[in-house]
Amino acid sequence: MIIVMKPNSTAAEIGAVIARVQEVGATPHPIYGVERTVVAVVGETRGVDREVFLNLPGVETITTIGAPYKLASRESHPDDTIIRIDNIVIGGPEIVVMAGPCSVESREQVLETAHAVKEAGAQILRGGAFKPRTSPYSFQGLGLKGLEMLAEARERYGLHIITEVMTPEAVPMVAEYADILQLGARNIQNYGLLHAVGRVQRPVLLKRGMMSSMEELLMSAEYIMSGGNYRVMLCERGIRTFEKYTRNTFDLNAVPVLKQLSHLPVIADPSHGTGRWDAVPAMALAAIAAGADGLIIEVHPHPSAAISDGPQSLKPERFAELMPRIKRVAEAVDRTLSTVANRQPVPA
Amino acid sequence: MIIVMKPNSTAAEIGAVIARVQEVGATPHPIYGVERTVVAVVGETRGVDREVFLNLPGVETITTIGAPYKLASRESHPDDTIIRIDNIVIGGPEIVVMAGPCSVESREQVLETAHAVKEAGAQILRGGAFKPRTSPYSFQGLGLKGLEMLAEARERYGLHIITEVMTPEAVPMVAEYADILQLGARNIQNYGLLHAVGRVQRPVLLKRGMMSSMEELLMSAEYIMSGGNYRVMLCERGIRTFEKYTRNTFDLNAVPVLKQLSHLPVIADPSHGTGRWDAVPAMALAAIAAGADGLIIEVHPHPSAAISDGPQSLKPERFAELMPRIKRVAEAVDRTLSTVANRQPVPA
């Protein structure tokens, strides 16, 4: 931590800063410049808020050095985290594809989609049973019934399941059905929920909020990990900017940067990242080329009848065309498309 | 709703759109242009998602007309909503000031601040007992003990209390202590929480999220209102932009615009809106001039020792200096600063 004093700060003010540094157990190194004095703070200050110093008289700014997260950082954990779900391996050389509808709408819809994405080579079925919706008047999901439909599709087609959990209370129930718990973009700083998923032993896909910096995404991962659940995947799904032609601005820079800052796997969501089905294939390929460890893609058998996210859903036949293209780009960057054998049903 | 067809859309595609409009119980008005066909939809379509049409073949874009919220809209409720809390009236000609520390840190701190803000003329004491923090290693609040300290300060100084609630489970407990429930910016789309506060009969201060559009803020108010709790105040507290010199960009445009779009009272938070105590007075005055119905301001007896938000907290003496300036500006825009007599303690 570097504490920069104002140009006209007094010796007494500087002395007070030095004393405060010592109080928190660190070592102050004052440097007296021509215009300003700077106090460098040596020692562990990760648990010390900047604010302990920021409002002392005479302080101009504070610069923290090093990341505020520890468990999630590559600095403290240089090797890649590999997440195994039965025989699926996420975070290694293989690319994993998760696909399925935005919302679980009916048993037929789920089974039809599951069949199609399985045939095309996906290994994990996505589908929302609990839906965060901007309007209270929109469809809010089928709840437990939706989970049961997903479970049936899993058994029948030998897929794994990822589905969203929205409230702390629902975590145990959703964890009973899902192989991966999804935390949505709107819940990136829902700390009650982060704590709750930190206490179960299910892998978590943590979606970056539309307003989250990469550092905040990593801090939210840190919440989950500090609760004891280390199997976290980071998911880039687009951020909110002034550009409105696409639903979000897909920040693929986050892929190489998060891989550098953290050891956690990075999954990309080109469906939300673009909001337009006709841009999904190009951006799915781009995400793989950028180094993503997997993709999560919305597929719906009848997008024009979809209750939610129809405009960004691929039809099964387009998804089937996309998979071999993903395979080619994966191989061009020395990865492979995962093709492990079908999963065995997990006992409920 | 206006459905714009692509230039090369076929008669069959247009026919399918027309049929779909009829299916949802509305009346289609196709207009055949030189380059494009447009289908205007007449009838109530508030409950109909754009997506029902957006992914039909041949559809280019959809424009919705009118607001997607109803209970919160001025169109359906032309008169201002007035929220009464004992003898305090929010949303009328009087300006109400809420003040106090970001976090409740100790009994002494709360009592000292309560005394100071009361003396200066504030009527509502703010203070967080449950704190949403970016880092799992930061102070998370005193919880129930903090609520008890706030209640003690309320009794002793005849103030009302506003405090944040973060999880659905905590709503009943916080509602027992607080006169106003605060929903924080990070929870603007925490739908479980919105539902929970919609079911209690306590006024709610709903803070705009750092990446929420005004429409989304109103949709979140609609969630609460659709649950039966109509006493919602909207709070502008700054949005996230590229400008980093201030903590947030204080979007005071939201004050006149929200007053136009909605009948709900609008409160401004210059502390979070700026993040710098030295800009708080100017922006508090600006908010009143823009038409805000009240202010929520962070005041801490020793900002340099504050556990959170010290840099944006006013010292009690600066707050005391600010209050008469607020009064002058309020009067210059034909409002008054509320000076109703002390509240009577509410039975727990």
Add this chain to the structure above:
Amino acid sequence: MIIVMKPNSTAAEIGAVIARVQEVGATPHPIYGVERTVVAVVGETRGVDREVFLNLPGVETITTIGAPYKLASRESHPDDTIIRIDNIVIGGPEIVVMAGPCSVESREQVLETAHAVKEAGAQILRGGAFKPRTSPYSFQGLGLKGLEMLAEARERYGLHIITEVMTPEAVPMVAEYADILQLGARNIQNYGLLHAVGRVQRPVLLKRGMMSSMEELLMSAEYIMSGGNYRVMLCERGIRTFEKYTRNTFDLNAVPVLKQLSHLPVIADPSHGTGRWDAVPAMALAAIAAGADGLIIEVHPHPSAAISDGPQSLKPERFAELMPRIKRVAEAVDRTLSTVANRQPVPA
């Protein structure tokens, strides 16, 4: 400047950084921490790009201390800059109001507007003869003819004139007609133009770009001032954000912050800041309460017939209603509304 080394930086890398600091004539102060080494740089480094150090091996980040601008900074020039244009004084206790149409459209329109804004108490007439337009097919301004119409209005009604200049070549011509040169938001980093207006002796109103940080605005002022023209006014006119209900997000935080960072006068433009005439009055008052030294407001006799910016233009009668309200708020913050006697025509 503070140079933070990577955790695993070598002694040789640190040595190279120290040597480079000495090469640029500054004094290095290395501080050896547990995880990282930091090199504080003492001495004048305003002319030294961060990049001189940023790409040296082993360097993680660089923090610059102090502002990169000098002539525009309050640190180097503590007293407020007062700009006098005949008997009008900008930057002192008086609030100055500039008003008029977005574009000069015809002689009648200019004269009618000039008459109206003069009657209402404005002292400076705005109007664009050269118009930056997003589309090449939109009206681009009347050019020299427009300048002549402005000059006629000036003579007849005893107003001063502010008008935009868009290209370096046009600076001498526009400076011959205008009392104040306006630089538009799109030209904030048009360095050829900044240099050109830096070489004339006409006051300049420099509009913040829609994506400019406050620091960049001050750096652009520095460009003009470093050319020898010190009479620069900073203008907040809204920035581009995700919020689309208003044309721009009017960043009134910039008013107190710019007044703190700089000695230059700050003018606010609520017309562009909101883009909606019905929000202009509220935000004009807010800007004054926030501490602005003046306002620039679009007024058009027939907004519905305006060639540009009609939706954000006030009708003369609304502008006339607004002026006494501005006066009241100005007085509530210990300012006055300028009412100096009519100007005498300046010899061309």
Add this chain to the structure above:
Amino acid sequence: MIIVMKPNSTAAEIGAVIARVQEVGATPHPIYGVERTVVAVVGETRGVDREVFLNLPGVETITTIGAPYKLASRESHPDDTIIRIDNIVIGGPEIVVMAGPCSVESREQVLETAHAVKEAGAQILRGGAFKPRTSPYSFQGLGLKGLEMLAEARERYGLHIITEVMTPEAVPMVAEYADILQLGARNIQNYGLLHAVGRVQRPVLLKRGMMSSMEELLMSAEYIMSGGNYRVMLCERGIRTFEKYTRNTFDLNAVPVLKQLSHLPVIADPSHGTGRWDAVPAMALAAIAAGADGLIIEVHPHPSAAISDGPQSLKPERFAELMPRIKRVAEAVDRTLSTVANRQPVPA
């Protein structure tokens, strides 16, 4: 164009709108709904500003249909534009790579870099002789001398040259030396400059502004094309958002979207798009996978000594490693890396 009336608009107001539509030569189609009336406008309205209607009494909003640009749109020009520069073909199946330093700093630096990028397979040498810099105290470029150095490198190594032009006056001089004129992000709405490059017959690389929507980028292309110069390449180079870990947010969504909206070639700039050399390779590959027609990459022989943009420059050896990776990804998306024979010098 669709004109939406306010809920309480009167018959007279609707009549006035209908009359105005007829005045501009289009056909009005009023649709009378339950709550609102809508007037659909049929006929060519590209030259008609929304503002002609927007401020008529009773009008709530206007929706324009179809793109405001014509020459740049794929709708009016379905086939891809192919730009030929001698034997280099941009916009066809081949990927073209432009590489070189941010600034031309010395003859040695240019020749060394030119040699290296030529060896690695680049065909076009980039280098700035005129530099837009945020600070007036930063290096502003070598000007004409820089152009001469670029020309020498071109002759010696058989490369083509792209270099930035900043002012209208400099266009003829720069066009004499450069094979491609680059328009920088800060000049995206410098209309004088857009007009000037529209009048020469040199291909133009038009960089998206950090605050430009895709539509604005296309409107700026339209400016150039409406002047008679149809050889425009669009360049995505990152936009400004709240995320500060990277210099810009590289909006690769723009690649497939611009290819859909327009027939012009799209080039990607991963150096500015990321601002970090260690993220450049990943994002260069991602851009190709997304469908870009070429790349522009900063390469500097000694990035740590670079006068500008060192942190985002690749060393020649890293660039040489990257080129075969680009080739592999290009082939995985059915493109090839251009390897045409050396150019012949163009007569000055």
